Amino acid sequence: MNNFFFCTPTKYVFGRDVENEAGQRIIDEGGTKALIVIGGGSVVRSGLLDRVTKSLEKAGIAHCLLSGIQPNPVDTKVYEGIKMARAERCDFILAVGGGSVIDTAKAIAAGVPYDGDFWDFFMGRKVERAVPVGVVLTIPAAGSEGSGNTVITRLDGLHKISIRSPYALRPKFALMNPELTYTLPFSQTSAGVADMMSHIFERYFTNTTGVEITDRICEGALKAIITEALKIKANPTDYDARANIMWSGTVAHNGICGVGREEDWASHGLEHELSAVYGVTHGAGLAVIFPAWMTFMAERKPARGAQLARRVFDIDDDDDRSAAIKGIERLKAFYREMELPTNLAELGIPDADIDLLVEKVHENKGTPFGSYVPLYPDDSRRIYETAKGV
Template sequence: MQNFTFQNTTKIVFGKGTEEEVGEYTAKHGSKVLLHYGGGSIKKYGTYDKVVESLEKAGVEYVELGGVEPNPKLSLVKEGIELAQEENVDFILAVGGGSVIDSAKAISVGYFYDGDVWDFFTREAEITEALPIGVVLTIPAAGSESSDSAVVTKMEGMYKRDIGSELIRPQFAIMNPEITFTLPNYQTACGAVDIMAHIMERYFTNTENVELTDRLSEQALKTIIKNVPVVLEDNEDYAARAEVMWTGTIAHNNLLGTGREEDWSSHGIEHELSGIYDVAHGAGLAVVFPAWMNYVYQHDLERFAQFAVRVWGVDPDFKDLEWTARQGIKRTKEFFSSIGMPVTLEELDIPADRLEEMAQKATENGPIGNFVNLDTEDVLNIYKSALK
């Protein structure tokens, strides 16, 4: 196990009706907020009205900026920075899923910066100040409600890049599983894959003697595998929705990565897919992760065999560790398909004509990944293997 420092300062407010408490929690951090959200779903299903009523009851002023799309765009971030500065807000409240939260985080770091906020995403500037953020979570997926990272897409050049800083970790996250009852099944499934990917990016490691976080990661994966089919069958199963929502937070609040080297190449490879083709992040990961697994599993057959046995319940063949390892990869891919996710680029309607471009962009700053370092040719091979 490696040395580590773990800190997560986000207050989690979890359970039925908790969105009605947002005014109380917001008032502890600000008096005038930017209320940031996506499309019309929060208004259609009543979440918006509950949030606004709670803010007004607590005496919190607010200005609004909606319109966040999946794979949040830099253009709206810049619009949000300008609005926040003009209105002198002192807090940002994100009501939505990972895209809304990430957009809010980008606005928060751009608020105090005189240059182009994209400088933070290209590492040309360091984050030294940010507006505080709060969250009302509507989609369990990205884990952004308590993470220290955010991802934004710049349409010019079609780049999808990230930032990271303790300064953008939300002050609080209000999480009511009931809000997720109205999610379309496809969105729920995309979120499930994203959650599993966050866990697996940490699980596949070269660090030895990490039994505790191995076991925590395995159980988190099994929780998703068990409960996602339940919520796809019954959208209003509160118990299963609650398990999925809480696992989504644990998957990306840094706990599962403590003391171990993390990988993150699959996310880097997928970001080029969603950056250019604007596919749902979870759908892209459902294609990329099994392809990555098949490309690298021989690097550590024992770990992949452990994954197969402990997570998927594969009956191990002690004379053929490779067969056992491949069964875990097979079952991962089959599970993604069973919940309605694409598992090939063809299913995403992504052609082969830009694979080289994506591989070059994914590795423009050098090889990616820690479990196995992947150069441009490696990434291209993974894309090619995922075509059909």
């Protein structure tokens, strides 16, 4: 087990109607005026934005609105938000939405008190201070409500880059009402499931040995996600299943699944290029990339894939390589049951420009990247080729 620092200071407030606490929670954090960040019209149409602003008004919190955040959020909306927050003198950012909205809110939060260009933080500058961020979560997937990370795409050049801040960017609170997810299209629920599973996989495939407690938490969370996701497919308004999936998304990414070991994150790098170049949904892209990456690893270093197969998918096979392959088949079968794509064509990219993808991913991530088996351009190419499927 490696040395580690672990702290999850976010206050998770979970259950029915908790969005109505937004105003009081902002007061508790010392806020007086909030920039509310939202995506498209669904939070308006559902009445959620109305309930949240009522809660703020009841608490005497002034507010202004930045709307129109899209999936794979872009730098231009961050600049817009920074300008608005400064002009309106907002001392709190409230994200009402899923990962893209929260990531945008965090980037704005880092940019507001910084004199330079916020993109500096994505180029390696450390975030020293930020405007506090709170979250009303509507899409369980990214785990951004409990992490210090944010991923933003720079439109000029299609660079999709993340910053990982252990402390400054973690939301102060996350209000999590599973009922808000009842009306998500099934494709969005299932992409979220693939996203949270991938957050666990990135931490599970490691060269660090002797971290049994973290392994078991990862394996248990994966088992729970698979069971509960299928319940949602059967009944989209199954409260407990929605609640389990929502909380699993947080557990998958708040750090508990990674303590004490090196993490990989190569698959996120490979997927980010698909999202940046082709605009695919991040979770759906991961459902395609991860089985391909795992297939590559089953040849090169099968041990972790074999343990995953045995402990999560109950594969009974003593040979590591063959066990790992069977596990991948089970994972793909689950993804298909969740109506997720498992190859590039199903993802809507029948003729992927693999040269461009390989070039971009190494430009953004360096050479090699990833840690379980560090990837060179030939490796990345092989994984993208495998992702084409048959």
